[in-house]
Amino acid sequence: MEPQEIAEKIKERFPDEVIDITSFRDQVSVIAKKERIVDICRYLHDDPHLHFDFLVDLCGVDYLDKKVPRFEVVYNLYSIKYRHRIRLKAQVPEDNPRIDTVTSMWAGANWHERECFDMYGIVFRGHPDLRRILMPEDWEGYPLRKDYPVKGPEKEWPGFQEVLDKAKAFREFEWKK
Amino acid sequence: MEEISRNQPPSDIRIAPELHTREITLNMGPQHPATHGVLRLVLELDGETIVKCTPYVGYLHRGTEKLGENRTYLSALPLTDRLDYVSSMNNNIGYVVAVERLLGIEPPERAKFIRTMVAEMGRISNHLLWLGTHALDIGAITPFLYVFRERERIMDLFEELCGARLTVSYPRIGGVRNDVSQKFLDDLYAFTEEFPGRIDEYETLLTVNRIWLRRTKGVGVIPAEEAINWGLTGPVLRGSGVRYDIRKFAPYDAYDKVEFEIPIGYNGDVYDRYMVRIIEMGQANRIIRQCIEKLPKGPITIDSPFTLPPKGSLSRRDKERFNKDYYSRHFVLAKSGPKEAPQGEIYVATEVPKGELGFYFISDGTGRPYRMRIRAPSFVHASALPRLCEGGLVADVISNIGSIDIVLGECDR
Numbered sequence: 193m194e195p196q197e198i199a200e201k202i203k204e205r206f207p208d209e210v211i212d213i214t215s216f217r218d219q220v221s222v223i224a225k226k227e228r229i230v231d232i233c234r235y236l237h238d239d240p241h242l243h244f245d246f247l248v249d250l251c252g253v254d255y256l257d258k259k260v261p262r263f264e265v266v267y268n269l270y271s272i273k274y275r276h277r278i279r280l281k282a283q284v285p286e287d288n289p290r291i292d293t294v295t296s297m298w299a300g301a302n303w304h305e306r307e308c309f310d311m312y313g314i315v316f317r318g319h320p321d322l323r324r325i326l327m328p329e330d331w332e333g334y335p336l337r338k339d340y341p342v343k344g345p346e347k348e349w350p351g352f353q354e355v356l357d358k359a360k361a362f363r364e365f366e367w368k369k
Numbered sequence: 370m371e372e373i374s375r376n377q378p379p380s381d382i383r384i385a386p387e388l389h390t391r392e393i394t395l396n397m398g399p400q401h402p403a404t405h406g407v408l409r410l411v412l413e414l415d416g417e418t419i420v421k422c423t424p425y426v427g428y429l430h431r432g433t434e435k436l437g438e439n440r441t442y443l444s445a446l447p448l449t450d451r452l453d454y455v456s457s458m459n460n461n462i463g464y465v466v467a468v469e470r471l472l473g474i475e476p477p478e479r480a481k482f483i484r485t486m487v488a489e490m491g492r493i494s495n496h497l498l499w500l501g502t503h504a505l506d507i508g509a510i511t512p513f514l515y516v517f518r519e520r521e522r523i524m525d526l527f528e529e530l531c532g533a534r535l536t537v538s539y540p541r542i543g544g545v546r547n548d549v550s551q552k553f554l555d556d557l558y559a560f561t562e563e564f565p566g567r568i569d570e571y572e573t574l575l576t577v578n579r580i581w582l583r584r585t586k587g588v589g590v591i592p593a594e595e596a597i598n599w600g601l602t603g604p605v606l607r608g609s610g611v612r613y614d615i616r617k618f619a620p621y622d623a624y625d626k627v628e629f630e631i632p633i634g635y636n637g638d639v640y641d642r643y644m645v646r647i648i649e650m651g652q653a654n655r656i657i658r659q660c661i662e663k664l665p666k667g668p669i670t671i672d673s674p675f676t677l678p679p680k681g682s683l684s685r686r687d688k689e690r691f692n693k694d695y696y697s698r699h700f701v702l703a704k705s706g707p708k709e710a711p712q713g714e715i716y717v718a719t720e721v722p723k724g725e726l727g728f729y730f731i732s733d734g735t736g737r738p739y740r741m742r743i744r745a746p747s748f749v750h751a752s753a754l755p756r757l758c759e760g761g762l763v764a765d766v767i768s769n770i771g772s773i774d775i776v777l778g779e780c781d782r
Contacts, residue, residue, distance in 0.1 A: 216713030217470060245597050249716065249727055249744040258733070268716050268729065268744075272597055272613050279716065300600025303752035311434075326427035326781055335435060342439050 195220035198242060198278045206232055211283070221279040226265075229282045230292045236269060236278070237297045244269040244278070247294070250304035252284075252312035256338035261285035263314055267294070284314055293319040311336035392420060397766070399428050405502065405770065406777030408751065414763065422758040422766070424751055429781040437741035441705065442468050442542060443675060445741070450536035452745065453779040455498050457536050458491035458527070459721040460779075465540045466621045467717035467728035472542070472675060472710060478623075479667045480544040485623040486660035487530070487539065489653040490557070493564070494523040495722035495774075496646050496653075503643070503771035504575060507584050512574050519567050522560055529553050544670030554661055561658045568651055576647070585640040589757040589769040592637055599753040602746055603724025604645045605773055609637035615720040627659040639772040646774075675707055708736050716744075723747055723774055747780040 196213075199220045203210045209232060212223040224232055236244040249268040256262060263284040270277045284291055293316040295301045305316045306325040313334040316322055324331060328351055333340055398409035407428035413421040433452065437445045449464040450457040462484055469476065476484075497520040501513040524534045530553055531539040531546060539546050575581045591601070596609040606613055614631045616624040632648035634641030670676045712734040718727040724746030731740040750773040757769045 217473070217715055219715055221714065245594075247600055248718070248725070249729060249742065251729065251740075251742045251744075253731060253740050266729070266742075268727070272611060275618055277716075279714075298600065299595075299598050299756070300749055300752065303748060307748075324427075326430040328427075335432060340435075342435060 193241070193274060193276050195276065195278055198276065201242070202232065202236070202278075205235060219277070219279060221266075221281055223264075223281045223283065226282040226284055226291045229265075229280075230294060230296075232280065233267070233294045233297055236280070241274075243271045243273050246270045246272050247298035247300050247304075248277070250294075250301055250308065252308040252314055252336070253281075254312060254336065254338045263289060263312060265291055265308065265314060289314045290317055291315075292317050295319060310334070313337070390416070395763070399425070405775060406780075408770070408775070408777055408780075410754070410758075410766065412758075412763065412766070417762050417764075419758050419761055419763065419766065422755040424754050426748075426751055426777065427781050429777050431782065433782040434741055434743060437743075438738060441707075441736050442472075442710065442738065445738075446541075447536070447538050450538055451778060452743065452782060453495075453721065453723060453726075453747070453776045454535060455776055456491040456495035456722045458487050458539060459495070459719070460726065461538060461540045462488050462622070463717075463719035463721060463726040464728060465542050466719055467715065467730060468542050468675075470717045471713070471715045471730050471732060472673075474543050474671060474673050474675070476544045477668045477671055478665045479548075480669045481623040482626075482660045482664050483545050483549055483669065484540055485627065486557075486657050486664075487527075488622070489656045489660075490523050490526065492653045492722045493650055493657075494520050496650050497523075499646065499722075499771075499774045500571060500643075503768075503774075504581075506767045506771045507581070509575065509578070509581065512571055515567075515570060515574070519560075519564065526553065526557055526560070529556070541670060541676055543673045543676035544668075548669050549664075554664070557657065558661050561654050561661075564654045565651060568647060568654075572647065575643070582640065584764075584768055585643060585772075586638060587636070588639045588761065588765045589772060590636060590638045591753070591757060595756070596637065599756060600749045601724070601753055601773075602749070603720065603722070603774075604642055604649060605724065605750060607632065608634035608642035608645045608772075610635055615718050615725060619718070621717075621719060623660065624656075626663065627656050629653075629656050639768045642772045705736070709734060710736055718744070721746065723776065723779070724750065743782055745779045745782060747775040747777070748782075751775050751780050 199213045199222050202222050206228065209224045209228050210222055211225065214221050236242050247267065248270045251266050253264045253266060254262065261283045265282045265284055267280040269280060282291060291314060293305055303325060305319055306322060308314050309316060309322055310324045310327055311334055327335065328349065331349065333345060392413050392415050395412045395414055397412060399407040409425040411423045412419050433448050436448055446461060446464060449460045452460050497516040501516040504512040527537055528534050530549065531537050591609055593609045593611050596606050597611060610633055612631060612633055617631060629652045632645045634645050710732050712732055714731040716727055716729040718725045726746060727744030729742035729744065730738045733739040754769065758766050
């Protein structure tokens with residue numbers, strides 16, 4: 193099925209949810225509200241003519257000062273059976289960065305959602321194991337947000353200081369004679 | 370033999386009441402030779418059986434996505450080498466194909482064939498390293514020595530081609546860095562003539578080896594539907610019997626002009642993944658041969674503000690003028706790049722040896738990507754590790770890690 197056709201189908205089914213449909217180089221994105229994102233995903237996953245069984249990618253985007261609401265969660269979907277793809281984008285506001293998890297449909301979403309939480313601070317409700325994944329557990333801030341400095345935070349991560357102290361202690365260790 | 374149920378001793382063994390069994394937690398990694406990098410697994414064991422497996426990643430996180438957002442399209446290319454450092458050529462090609470599609474430019478035919486050729490060389494070198502280390506983990510040391518003989522030849526060929534062995538940065542947006550020499554093509558062709566015999570050598574060591582079969586058959590089984598659901602790609606997905614290869618389904622570069630077959634597994638176990646990769650090496654060899662035979666003549670880069678003119682392409686007369694021009698253009702390009710790019714967003718996937726490597730770009734019209742997302746196959750494969758390991762034995766964890774072929778540089782980005 194052509195991506196434009198799929199987008200029209202989603203709009204027909206969820207007229208109140210779909211905000212916009214954009215297209216660039218034959219790839220179509222459907223921008224939707226976040227409230228019923230699980231229903232939309234379930235429809236895409238279960239409908240026999242769409243059959244999006246493969247969640248290629250899930251990531252967050254930060255549109256600081258560019259768009260309101262600030263965040264978007266992007267789902268890149270593909271159907272191995274019919275070989276068509278669609279991109280679904282859910283808008284997530286800054287003051288309430290929460291969205292429902294899609295791990296019940298695609299098990300592969302588990303780590304992608306954890307990474308999205310780690311990098312953007314978007315909380316996935318109902319996620320089985322929502323922890324930081326790439327950054328240390330006690331890291332402060334969300335690195336991929338646009339207001340996070342590229343050079344890293346001013347304050348050094350406490351874990352790093354721990355390592356330095358340990359190395360210093362080992363250097364000063366004196367062997368018994 | 371009667372199956373012994375968990376936590377309940379068989380009736381004929383009397384255990385003293387003060388003795389009881391308990392589950393233990395075993396920490397594997399992050400510095401373990403069989404985890405192929407810095408992967409840490411926390412295993413909860415009931416005897417030899419794994420009850421729960423929790424992978425911890427992120428030890429190699431360098432913030433490639435964040436760095437990419439602050440660099441121009443041209444200068445972000447070397448970052449992609451450092452993702453999957455054992456097949457950097459394929460990562461570079463994945464990146465440049467994605468940027469080309471975003472910018473709406475098409476490389477010349479000769480560059481496409483060269484890229485396809487070097488990508489398959491990268492695939493062979495990656496699979497050789499995988500085969501050596503995977504067999505070494507399981508306990509077969511001999512294949513490791515054999516595969517490094519061939520891998521060294523590919524590394525030498527890469528060195529001859531572009532001066533670098535590991536982090537090549539050879540492809541460019543809109544073409545390749547430099548043209549291939551006749552000597553390179555001759556050496557490569559000689560290699561492709563020998564290589565099928567070498568694959569047979571590896572196979573005699575492993576394919577029907579009884580120990581190998583016992584260690585890999587029926588281990589880490591994942592059925593097709595579940596593999597799709599977990600988002601697995603590449604040889605792991607094909608090992609489960611799903612015919613999905615981006616080189617066939619959405620051809621990029623010259624893959625639609627060469628003939629090759631996609632090997633498919635049947636059981637979805639470690640052995641099938643091994644067989645898929647072994648056959649893939651032969652097919653990659655076939656693609657290289659076809660590329661050398663069909664290599665068309667012509668330019669290797671297009672004239673675009675995003676590409677540099679190749680060094681050897683001008684007549685001697687223009688050289689002096691060109692040299693000055695070349696270096697000033699090079700400097701400006703590398704430093705600030707073109708100020709404009711089309712506005713839009715695009716997801717482009719390529720088939721790297723590990724699976725599907727996708728780049729998702731959001732461009733806001735400036736010369737830098739607003740968002741550069743890397744969909745790394747190793748990350749997704751590592752996430753499926755608990756599914757493969759749980760319920761199995763401790764020794765099979767090693768086979769499973771080897772069979773999904775992860776590189777932690779790509780996993781942590």
